[in-house]
Amino acid sequence: MQSEIVISGFGGQGALFAGQLLAYTALDAGLHTTWFPSYGPEMRGGTAHCTTIVSDAPIGSPVVRHPRAAVVMNLPSLERYEPLVKAGGVLVVNSSIVERHVQRTDLQVLRVPGDDVAQELGDGKVTNLVLVGALLTRLPVLELEQVKRTLEHVIPERRRNLLAMNLQALERGAALADPLAAAV
Amino acid sequence: MARALLKGNVAFAEAAVRAGCEAYFGYPITPQTEALEHMAKRMPELGRAFVQAESEVAAINMVYGAATAGVRVMTSSSSPGVSLMMEGLSYIAGTRVPAVLVDVMRGGPGLGNIAPAQSDYAQMVRGGPHGDMKMIVLAPATVQELIDLTVEAFDLAERYRCITVVLADGSLGQMMEPAELPPMRTPRAADERPAWALTGARGREPHALTSIYLDPEQEEAYNLELQATYRAIEAAEVRYVEERLEGARIAVVAFGTAGRLSLTAIDAARAEGIEVGLFRPVSLYPFPEERLRQLAERVDALLVVEMNAGQMIDDVRRVTRERVPIRFYGRTGGVVPMPEEVLEAIRGLHAELVREEAVA
Incomplete structure (x- = not known):
């Protein structure tokens, strides 16, 4: 069983790190994984996206056209990935800045106010993990608790003071996603 | 480690x-x-x-x-x-x-x-x-x-x-x-x-290294x-990797990244009942000529997949002397082919083989 997860947003929103965190978690969980970034002459405010694949078997392609899940942190990312997610897949939308609703009816959609929650927690930069926390409730390949344990050892030294806030972001995202399930 | x-x-x-x-x-x-x-x-x-x-x-x-x-x-x-x-x-x-x-x-x-x-x-x-x-x-x-x-x-x-x-x-x-x-x-x-x-050259005869011989x-x-x-x-020093070639009718020939992404397509095709495997040259020079020649004797067709307009395919043609049909799928200019595209190419080649059998 293979799950492909795209995380996409503006540069600076932490899309690449969020995808790496999932890959590190998969490694810790003894699974196969790949992390494939967009890269290029890009800058803060430009677009950034990555694909993380998690599988119980060796992984062929590190990119796919139709991922199992997408976390979209801004409107351009929604425009790009809404048509591509596999039917029945998961689409997590940062509803704080993406007003448009999802048109497709064959997806599990989670609209999560990632930026608002991040602000409440004290730092707008943890939006990525709020949304990842929400994603994990619908994507049973990786467990929230495992992601939290992995985060504790992969968070860069210079960001260690933000560890507690990042853990809270994951938890808040997960908690928000549960009641949201009824609204989908 | x-x-x-x-x-x-x-x-x-x-x-x-x-x-x-x-x-x-x-x-x-x-x-x-x-x-x-x-x-x-x-x-x-x-x-x-x-x-x-x-x-x-x-x-x-x-x-x-x-x-x-x-x-x-x-x-x-x-x-x-x-x-x-x-x-x-x-x-x-x-x-x-x-x-x-x-x-x-x-x-x-x-x-x-x-x-x-x-x-x-x-x-x-x-x-x-x-x-x-x-x-x-x-x-x-x-x-x-x-x-x-x-x-x-x-x-x-x-x-x-x-x-x-x-x-x-x-x-x-x-x-x-x-x-x-x-x-x-x-x-x-x-x-x-x-x-x-x-x-x-202290303590020994001097010697020289050069690339000039007039x-x-x-x-x-x-x-x-x-x-x-x-x-x-x-x-x-020939090196290659073979995957899923046991009983395959079609062999995808691809190196590096094109090889690994073809494998995803191959698994999808096999799930559809198409007997296809992967031959992945690892040493491009020396090219795995003998092994590829043998492979061409036991499969019905080859599909070469490259992230270019068709370069290794010349070696595949030369080595196999085109004793089986050879098709090509490639993307150029920095476009990475998606496994879904390779799957389409495999399906197309498979359909071609099925049509030929029907005619025969």
Whole structure:
């Protein structure tokens, strides 16, 4: 069983790190994984996206056209990935800045106010993990608790003071996603 | 050493350090710059040589100089940078000194872009540098293979006194994947240099290293020695990977990243009942000719997949003498083909075979 997860947003929103965190978690969980970034002459405010694949078997392609899940942190990312997610897949939308609703009816959609929650927690930069926390409730390949344990050892030294806030972001995202399930 | 999540560029640079690379010369170019960055930090830490040269032309000539001294030396770059190195590569090959080059290919021609491509196959395998020369060319498909082949590249270069190229592409350089680094090897001591190395002639007869032989007969004799080395390489250093070929009617032939992404398509096709497998050449020179020839005798068709307009396919045609139909699927300019596209190509070829059977 293979799950492909795209995380996409503006540069600076932490899309690449969020995808790496999932890959590190998969490694810790003894699974196969790949992390494939967009890269290029890009800058803060430009677009950034990555694909993380998690599988119980060796992984062929590190990119796919139709991922199992997408976390979209801004409107351009929604425009790009809404048509591509596999039917029945998961689409997590940062509803704080993406007003448009999802048109497709064959997806599990989670609209999560990632930026608002991040602000409440004290730092707008943890939006990525709020949304990842929400994603994990619908994507049973990786467990929230495992992601939290992995985060504790992969968070860069210079960001260690933000560890507690990042853990809270994951938890808040997960908690928000549960009641949201009824609204989908 | 446990498996760690490693970025391709960092992984091969650290693998080179652990293989005992004593000198690195390079110039930044996306998508391989993280390798140079890693070397800039690690080599001075270990008391080894790192120089960011003023250009790729300078870098390859620094490699040439260090190689004549018998030290383990490498450079890395990406397509346009590697084009600048052609003259130096020819001189290195013509002088018969060992060196390692990692080429993290990107979209071209010209300045092109920084996206992953395989469009320098012909340059690396069939020419590029002038003269009757060959370089061993190894094509990894995973970060682990990138590590392992980089280590091996040094050993092969020294065994045959030739250049070994590790031919990767932007996606392999940029992606992260769990992999294991080799243990740290101690670089050779100064008194363990090869006999041909220029070490200063104190206490021994002087000798010279050169690539200039003004007398054509002498140059030809030297060429024949080179050719004998290439025959030895062709006999001993063929590498390939076969997957799902047991009972396959169709074989996809693809190297590096095109190989691994074809595997995803192959698994999807097999789930649909199409008997298809993968033949992945790892050594592009020497090309796995004998094995591919045998394969063409037991499958009904070949599908060559490349991230270029069709370069390795010429070797596939030559080797198999087109005894079975050969089809091609490729994307160019830095577009990475999606496994879904390769699956379509497999389905198309399969349908072709089914139609032919119906007619027969």
